[in-house]
Amino acid sequence: MNLTLKIWRQSNSESKGKMVEYPISDVSPDMSFLEMMDFLNGRLINKGEEPVAFDHDCREGICGMCSMFINGEAHGPDRLVTTCQLHMRKFKDGETITIEPFRANAFPVIKDLVVDRSSFDRIQQAGGFVSVNTSGNTQDANSIPIEKYDADRAFDAATCIGCGACVASCKNASAMLFVAAKVSQFSLLPQGKIEATDRVRNMVKQMDEEGFGNCTNTGACEVECPKGISLENIARMNREYISTLFKS
């Protein structure tokens, strides 16, 4: 395959970036998107040019590190996959592919396609946990009966890998789907109900402080989420948040 890549280049967080075109030939349709980027970088290094910086880690679709906005969509045109699972056979020979970083003011660009998603970490730290007594008297989690319906919903929410595709896709750069998944994964289980009020209150407060936009229910996040996190989670978080208004 012969392609033209239009890639966002930005040398650091302070500098002004721009789109740069790179013609690339002999791309195999069996390459993953990241392998194609490695292929490009190899050629750039051989020519003495600066390689394109991009986030990656597991390359198995479970770590949530890869974060490219490809041809106008987070993680590219395929559904329910991360960029590392996207293959070049999804593109046409001769196509121009636009590659940009996830854009949101709460995800500032560090370099090229690498963005700082530590705002998600801070939201997690604000309440995305269950406090457990570790003095030796901890109850075995398996001894607490949980209905299958709730267990399945909690598991579905817990599959969120925190990649930020929801924020990148949302026209408002809203982080509601991510926060809702993290709130839901705990609030559906008895262990998480104890801190449910503080959790949703603190996580939403932190989300707002980070500068994410408001949710307007376009549903773009659900469509682009590589793990298929449902909008039902946002409704659940809204319910939980409304209920906190009636609690001290």
Next chain:
Amino acid sequence: MTLSSIARKVAMALSGLFLVFFLAQHFTINLTSVFSEEMFNSISHFMGTNPLVQFILQPVLIFGVVFHFVMGFILEIKNNKARTNNYESYKGSENANWMSRNMIFSGLAILSFLVLHFYDFWVPEMNYKYIEVLPDDPNRYYGELVHKFQSPYRVVFYSISFVFLALHLFHGFSSAFQSVGFNNKFMIGVKKFTIAFSFIIPLGFVFIAIFHHLNG
């Protein structure tokens, strides 16, 4: 506003649902004008003279309309601030429908319609009752309505406005349920009802305008 993002969203949803309820009531009353001049005059006279409607429900309605618009603008400004560097390529239509992505534009179209609608009906009504204090006439409402729709330009403007209302309702109605936390097995029914409501009500208003234009 120091409200949280969810509180703002819930406020938008509740004010929107209130306006949807008002719209259904307004449509029901207007529809009577097609079937019976007497019934329309009778209901309009009741709505125009009842103290509960005039001095409690009407101010609440005006507050609801103003609140919904102001909150809509605040949300739009805040959301634009969340991404100041836009994408070179952004395919919004791949993952969300036009209506959901352009509520501000359909809302602005409805706002411009409301300015004309207030000028057409509400301002003359306030003038009749409270400024010139003309004698009460329970049979004037039907004639005033028919008179307004004699202008083809007004009928066309009203009809275009109702297309935007349909687009606004298409996303807004079911979205309001999601915002207040209602998303379960009944949501499919809510979405079907939303589609029916967003077609029937605006189309009905257009029908009433054209009916009076042709029969006036």
